[in-house]
């Protein structure tokens with residue numbers, strides 16, 4: 001899957017939880033960002049510290065996925081989020 005981003009043009013995609021997606025252009029500096037194992041997409045899935053904590057506590061579930069409210073980002077925007085907030089791969093063995 002590819003998207004056309006206003007900023008980065010024609011790009012592959014990655015998804016990020018709504019908290020990360022909303023923070024790319026915001027003021028949050030310490031959101032934290034974890035990623036899944038590599039996926040079929042251009043980038044792995046990414047989510048914030050709060051989503052990571054919930055994932056480690058309760059395990060992967062439809063409810064977790066829904067609460068994270070994943071948004072599609074272009075690979076360039078995903079990279080920007082990762083540069084700002086990236087910590088490393090999730091400690092969960094389920095993703």
Ligand SMILES: [Zn+2]
Pocket residue numbers: 017018019020047048049050051068
């Ligand atoms: Zn989140």
Ligand SMILES: [Zn+2]
Pocket residue numbers: 005006007008009074075076077078
């Ligand atoms: Zn972009």
